[in-house]
Amino acid sequence: MDNTRIRTSDEATEHARASTLLSPRFYTTDFAAMDRLDIGPVRAEWDALLAEYEGDNNHDHFQRTAEFNDEVARLEPTWSAELRQEFLDFLVSSLTSEFSGCVLYNEIQKNVTNPDIKQLMRFMARDESRHAGFLNQSLKDFGLGVDLGGLKRTKSYTFFKPKFIFYATYLSEKIGYARYITIFRQFEKHPELRFHPIFRWFERWCNDEFRHGESFALILRANPALLAGANILWIRFFQLAVYATMYVRDHQRPQLNAAMGFDVTDYDFEVFRITRDISTQVFPQTLDIEHPAFRAGLDRLLRAAEGIERAKARGGVAGALSKAGWALVGACTFVRLYILPTRRQPLPAQVRMAPAW
Ligand SMILES: [Fe+2]
Numbered sequence: 001m002d003n004t005r006i007r008t009s010d011e012a013t014e015h016a017r018a019s020t021l022l023s024p025r026f027y028t029t030d031f032a033a034m035d036r037l038d039i040g041p042v043r044a045e046w047d048a049l050l051a052e053y054e055g056d057n058n059h060d061h062f063q064r065t066a067e068f069n070d071e072v073a074r075l076e077p078t079w080s081a082e083l084r085q086e087f088l089d090f091l092v093s094s095l096t097s098e099f100s101g102c103v104l105y106n107e108i109q110k111n112v113t114n115p116d117i118k119q120l121m122r123f124m125a126r127d128e129s130r131h132a133g134f135l136n137q138s139l140k141d142f143g144l145g146v147d148l149g150g151l152k153r154t155k156s157y158t159f160f161k162p163k164f165i166f167y168a169t170y171l172s173e174k175i176g177y178a179r180y181i182t183i184f185r186q187f188e189k190h191p192e193l194r195f196h197p198i199f200r201w202f203e204r205w206c207n208d209e210f211r212h213g214e215s216f217a218l219i220l221r222a223n224p225a226l227l228a229g230a231n232i233l234w235i236r237f238f239q240l241a242v243y244a245t246m247y248v249r250d251h252q253r254p255q256l257n258a259a260m261g262f263d264v265t266d267y268d269f270e271v272f273r274i275t276r277d278i279s280t281q282v283f284p285q286t287l288d289i290e291h292p293a294f295r296a297g298l299d300r301l302l303r304a305a306e307g308i309e310r311a312k313a314r315g316g317v318a319g320a321l322s323k324a325g326w327a328l329v330g331a332c333t334f335v336r337l338y339i340l341p342t343r344r345q346p347l348p349a350q351v352r353m354a355p356a357w
Pocket residue numbers: 098101127128131208209
């Protein structure tokens with residue numbers, strides 16, 4: 001359904017640069033406001049977390065082994081053209097989100113003076129730069145390396161106030177963990193399906209993402225006003241936006257999910273369930289993902305997104321009208337999902353969790 005073909009390095013870079021409703025974005029923020037953050041209320045947990053970053057237990061992980069290179073050289077050309085495109089799209093969008101984190105954390109690190117935030121951001125930028133570089137190596141195997149310097153200079157940036165950065169990055173780090181660990185566990189059960197060596201790297205990789213999420217959990221819990229009052233409405237909004245985006249995007253890659261042995265909807269709901277369970281460490285309200293209207297709403301959003309794609313392909317006045325109609329269906333569906341009842345829970349005294357999935 002995503003009909004942008006990736007055939008050259010320039011097309012891969014263009015794909016990463018494109019700004020659509022569904023594609024990963026680059027962010028910038030208010031650095032002075034970041035400077036005013038106080039993590040004092042969670043000092044003990046914070047210091048333990050920063051010591052973990054300092055210990056850097058993944059420093060030797062993101063290197064290609066001879067075995068990895070052998071596997072790449074032997075990759076069977078039995079992939080269908082669709083699977084190849086969907087896998088490339090997966091690599092490019094994963095690279096874009098990893099690099100988006102790298103750029104944001106690095107910018108914050110350079111522009112703040114708050115020593116706690118500065119130190120944290122430096123560690124996270126270090127990790128994300130490794131992740132992005134490792135993905136880009138796999139794209140280079142296909143002759144499709146993305147020009148990361150050019151991407152940093154030319155992709156457009158979205159400004160978010162710090163609290164929105166925290167809601168969005170907290171969720172994207174935790175959902176990133178949930179996605180990678182679910183894929184890794186699937187290939188543990190079905191090694192015969194593992195069609196690329198990069199998936200073997202996901203277990204230690206996702207522990208970095210889990211830790212990044214823990215950092216934002218601590219920042220949020222140290223500033224309880226960000227988790228109360230009208231901010232609850234934003235928290236609900238970001239959960240829904242992140243889940244809905246993932247649902248639509250994943251359903252655009254049917255061949256990739258089939259190759260992994262996943263039913264896309266089941267995979268997505270497993271990822272939602274993990275993310276929801278983790279996010280009770282910080283969000284006093286979480287979405288009721290088991291509600292039948294939640295599932296039905298996501299399917300309607302998907303049909304609206306597909307309708308928009310078809311209308312765009314048709315073009316002309318009829319296409320424009322049809323596109324507007326489907327956009328309205330999408331917007332109304334989003335609102336109906338937003339006002340569904342949520343689950344409420346008290347926040348735990350201890351913030352940190354172990355990556356136990
Ligand atoms: Fe990452």
